[in-house]
Amino acid sequence: MTKIKQFRDPQLVTDGSIVGFYPREFYVLDNFASFQVDWCGRRWPTSEHAYQAAHFFDTAPELAEQIFQARSAHEAYKIAKANADKAPHDWDEIKVDIMEEIVRAKCEQNPYVKQKLLETLDEEIVEDSPKDAFWGWGENRDGRNELGKIWMRLRDELNSETHEMNTNQGGNQ
Numbered sequence: 001m002t003k004i005k006q007f008r009d010p011q012l013v014t015d016g017s018i019v020g021f022y023p024r025e026f027y028v029l030d031n032f033a034s035f036q037v038d039w040c041g042r043r044w045p046t047s048e049h050a051y052q053a054a055h056f057f058d059t060a061p062e063l064a065e066q067i068f069q070a071r072s073a074h075e076a077y078k079i080a081k082a083n084a085d086k087a088p089h090d091w092d093e094i095k096v097d098i099m100e101e102i103v104r105a106k107c108e109q110n111p112y113v114k115q116k117l118l119e120t121l122d123e124e125i126v127e128d129s130p131k132d133a134f135w136g137w138g139e140n141r142d143g144r145n146e147l148g149k150i151w152m153r154l155r156d157e158l159n160s161e162t163h164e165m166n167t168n169q170g171g172n173q
């Protein structure tokens, strides 16, 4: 079985003797990664900006604007968290669909993201967040991993499209 090469990670020093920084091989799948996304009529600096702003499109448009202007994904995240009470009541019911829409747009619009997604072959994709057991697998590695699942669904779609195209081309010969 082909193992996916994830360079750098084996060398990561975690004993506290140095402060290491450098994004990991598949950092592009992270919503905080610096890939713009055109969605709902605007070009967002990152998918995190788009997702966090979406909380407030209907309930507090001024906050959505503030998030659009946020200088980093982290700042976008913090503004949304500080105003969580202004999100719509049904947010938890709609947030996975909204995230999937944004992440799909990010993938379609950024060829490098699509390339890296396909490089994951058919391995499990996990947002290995130690603190978020909804979008990631969380502290005990048994969380819902909804963001990882979205990426795996999109990868399945891409692979089916490629398979269909190859089948059709084969059929035309």
Ligand SMILES: Nc1nc(O)c(N)c(N[C@@H]2O[C@H](COP(=O)(O)O)[C@@H](O)[C@H]2O)n1
Residues within 6 Å of the ligand: 030, 031, 032, 048, 051, 077, 080, 095, 127, 129, 132, 135, 147
């Ligand atoms: N890279 C990164 N840094 C963080 O600090 C994070 N929390 C995440 N995770 C992303 O944060 C978003 C949390 O969504 P909710 O507001 O809790 O619904 C989501 O985009 C996670 O993927 N990533």
